[in-house]
C-alpha cells in the first residue's frame with residue numbers, strides 16, 4: 001500500500017515537473033510568426049494587484065506572465081479606487097510597478113512598464129489606462145481629466161477601458177470621450193476586455209483611427225479566468241515591431257496603431273496588420289498531382305498557436321473535407337482538390353472565419369497553388 005502511494009506521488013510529481021518545463025519551453029516560441037526582421041510582441045497592458053482592487057501581489061503577475069510567455073505587461077492600478085488601502089497603505093502609487101520590476105529575473109524575455117487606471121464616474125465606462133507613464137503620483141487628481149492631461153504630458157499611451165461597461169453593453173462616445181478623441185488625448189480603445197468583445201468599440205476604433213486593444217483586466221488569477229492549463233489564454237494585444245525592438249519602439253507602434261488582438265481563439269485587427277499576420281502563419285506548400293490522378297494535393301500549415309477556421313469560396317470541391325474546416329495550432333492539413341483535369345495553377349480563396357477586420361467582417365485570403373511538375 002505504502003509503495004503504491006509512493007509511486008503515485010512520484011508519478012504526480014514527475015507529471016507536475018514535466019508540465020512546468022513544457023510550459024517554459026512553449027513560452028520561448030512566438031505566438032504568431034512575423035515577416036523576416038519583425039516580431040509580434042505579446043502584451044497585456046491592463047493588470048491589477050492588491051495595490052488597487054486585485055487579489056494578488058505584483059510578483060504573482062510577473063510569474064503568471066512569464067509562464068504564459070508574454071513579452072510585456074503594464075501594471076495599471078486604479079488611482080482613485082483603493083479598497084485595500086487600510087491594509088496596504090502606499091502613498092507612492094508607483095509601488096506595484098516597482099515590485100513587479102524587482103520580480104523580473106536575469107534572462108527574462110518579459111518586461112514590465114508602469115501604468116495607471118484613471119477613473120471618472122460616468123456611463124459608459126469612464127475608465128482610462130495610461131501606460132508608459134513616468135510617475136503615477138502625478139496623475140492623481142480630483143478631476144480625472146487633469147489626470148489624463150498629465151498622462152499625455154508624460155507622453156503616455158492612453159486608451160479607453162471597457163467602453164462597453166454600462167447597462168446596455170453598447171460602447172458609444174458620450175461628450176467626455178468625444179472631447180478626449182477630438183483633442184487627441186486618447187490614442188486607443190479596448191474592444192476586448194476580460195471576457196467581453198465589443199463590436200461597437202471595434203467600429204469606434206475604425207471611425208476615429210484609435211489603436212485596437214485587448215486586455216485581461218485581471219483581478220484574480222489568469223488561470224481561474226481563462227483556464228490556461230487546459231489550453232485557454234488571456235486576451236492579448238500583439239504589437240508589430242522590429243525583432244530588435246526596444247520599449248520606445250513598442251510605444252511608437254502603439255501610437256501608430258500596429259496591433260492585433262487575440263481573444264478566445266479569435267484574432268481581430270485592422271486589415272493592414274491582420275491579413276499579413278494570417279499569411280505569415282498559414283502557408284501553402286508542396287502542391288503536386290500524383291501520377292495518373294487529377295486530385296491536386298497540397299499541405300496547408302498553421303505556424304501559430306491558435307487554430308484557424310476556414311471556409312473555401314472557390315468552385316472546386318475537396319476529396320476529404322467540406323468547404324469549412326479547421327487547422328489546429330501548429331498542425332499541417334493535407335488537402336486533395338478535385339480539379340478534374342491537371343491545372344498549371346489554381347487559386348484557393350478562403351474566408352478566415354475566426355478572424356475579424358471589422359465588425360462581422362472576415363478577411364478573405366487567397367493562396368496560389370502551383371503543382372510541381
Ligand SMILES: [Zn+2]
Nearest residue numbers: 117127161162
Ligand atoms: Zn476599469
Ligand SMILES: [Zn+2]
Nearest residue numbers: 046048117217
Ligand atoms: Zn481595470
